[in-house]
Amino acid sequence: MLSAHDTIQRLGGLARGAHLQRLGFDRRALSRMVAAGQIERLRPGVFGVSQVAEDVRGATRHGGALTCVSVLRQHGIWTLPTEDALHVWLAPGRHLLRHENCTCVTHYYRGTPPLGSVSVAVALVHLHRCSGDEAFFAAFESAWRLGLLSRAARSQIRAALPQNSRWLVDLARADADSGLESLLRLRLHILGILLECQVSIRGVGRVDFAIGGRVILEADGRRNHDGSLRHKDLVRDAAASALGYETLRFDYAQIIHDWSTVQSAVVAALQRSSERR
Numbered sequence: 345m346l347s348a349h350d351t352i353q354r355l356g357g358l359a360r361g362a363h364l365q366r367l368g369f370d371r372r373a374l375s376r377m378v379a380a381g382q383i384e385r386l387r388p389g390v391f392g393v394s395q396v397a398e399d400v401r402g403a404t405r406h407g408g409a410l411t412c413v414s415v416l417r418q419h420g421i422w423t424l425p426t427e428d429a430l431h432v433w434l435a436p437g438r439h440l441l442r443h444e445n446c447t448c449v450t451h452y453y454r455g456t457p458p459l460g461s462v463s464v465a466v467a468l469v470h471l472h473r474c475s476g477d478e479a480f481f482a483a484f485e486s487a488w489r490l491g492l493l494s495r496a497a498r499s500q501i502r503a504a505l506p507q508n509s510r511w512l513v514d515l516a517r518a519d520a521d522s523g524l525e526s527l528l529r530l531r532l533h534i535l536g537i538l539l540e541c542q543v544s545i546r547g548v549g550r551v552d553f554a555i556g557g558r559v560i561l562e563a564d565g566r567r568n569h570d571g572s573l574r575h576k577d578l579v580r581d582a583a584a585s586a587l588g589y590e591t592l593r594f595d596y597a598q599i600i601h602d603w604s605t606v607q608s609a610v611v612a613a614l615q616r617s618s619e620r621r
Contacts, residue, residue, distance in 0.1 A: 348374060349382050349393055357396040358404060358459050387441055390459065399430055399458050406450070407435040409457035412474050413483075415481055422486035422523030423471075424479045424554035425600070433457045433470065447473075465497045469504045474485040480505075481512045481530050482523035484539060489518055491550045517541060524563040524599050531603065532610065548584045550592075558590040558617040560584055561610065590617065 348369050352359045364374060374391065377383045386404045396404075400419070403410035412431035413423050429447040434440060435457055440450050451470055462470070464487055472480035483528045484501070487493050493501075502513040515533065519542055520526045529539055532555075539553040539561065553561040562577075581591045590613050594606050 346610065347382075348377050348391070352383060352391055352393050353395060355383065356401070356460065358386070358390065358392045360459065360521065361391060364391065368385070385553075396460075402443070402446075402448065403432045403461065403487055404431050404459070405440040405441060406430070406432045406434075406448045407438060408432040409449070409459065409596070410448075410461035411451060411457075411467050411481075412470040413467075414472060415461050415464065416471065416483050416487070417485075417489070418461070419464055419492060421464070421483050421488065421492070422526075423483050424475065424523070426475070431470070433462060462488045462499075465501050468501055472505060472509065477509060477512055478527060480509075482526040484513065485516050485518075485520040485526040486523055487522055488516060492548070521546060521552065524594075524596060527599055528561065528563050528594070528606075531607070535607070535611075535615070537610065545584065546591075547587060548580055551584075553578075556617050557609070557612055558589055559613045561588050562591065562593045564595045 346492040348364060351364065351369075359426075361371070361374060365371070371561060374383070375514060378385050378391070383393055384397075387407060390404055392401065392404065397418075398614060399411050400416055403414070409432065411425055411433040414431045416423050429449050431449045431451060432440075433453055435449045435453060436452050440448070444532050451474065452580065453470060453473065456458060465603050468480060468484055468487065471483055485495075488498070502510050505513070512530075515530070520529070521542075530540065532539060532603075539555055541553060542550060544550045545554070545560075551560045552563055555561065564577075577593070581593075592609055592613055598606050
């Protein structure tokens, strides 16, 4: 006997009713399987099985496909902090479907949403439309570093961006250690401050950034700086100072929530460096 559950499972956990009917399952049979709890009707015309992830299930119930920051987080891509609501892509003209505990953010973009979730490349384009240049740039570099963006995918993303934002893809690198580094470099680039990235300094080791040959910038992120890690950083900073470098360290809260202080500190350090020459 044909098993709709097994068929849907082989299809990735979701299937349209029209597809299942072409495979030999009529509407009555599908209704009986739903009533028996063998499969689930997630929205009119779309069926699923229990293996479907909750966020994909929620997006499907909403009437579209999971996209934007919700997809990027699934892949471990660094993103700026946002609310936990699901981001769902609906085609223009489609009506969203309110469902239990619905807090979804609906994106009405051109094109036809797939069943389930979009690709990383599409999610990045949608993130740019949703959250702007900075959020996109940090996530793009993170996805590239994780090996999730082929050259073809990067080209497709660039072409899909507004013309005045395509330079972000040209500026991006594959070796950014964190989204904080990406934000730091982007913001200073906009100020006209050029950074050397991932610089190795004899006696110090590799640093995140160097500016003007005498200023080191480190983005410490959310790591724990108690104990041995903190001691290691102090040793590195002392070695850098002995070589004539000034080291500036900024943590997650400073870069994300207190950028004006970070900017002022960098500009002042560069001014001191130029005066010593």
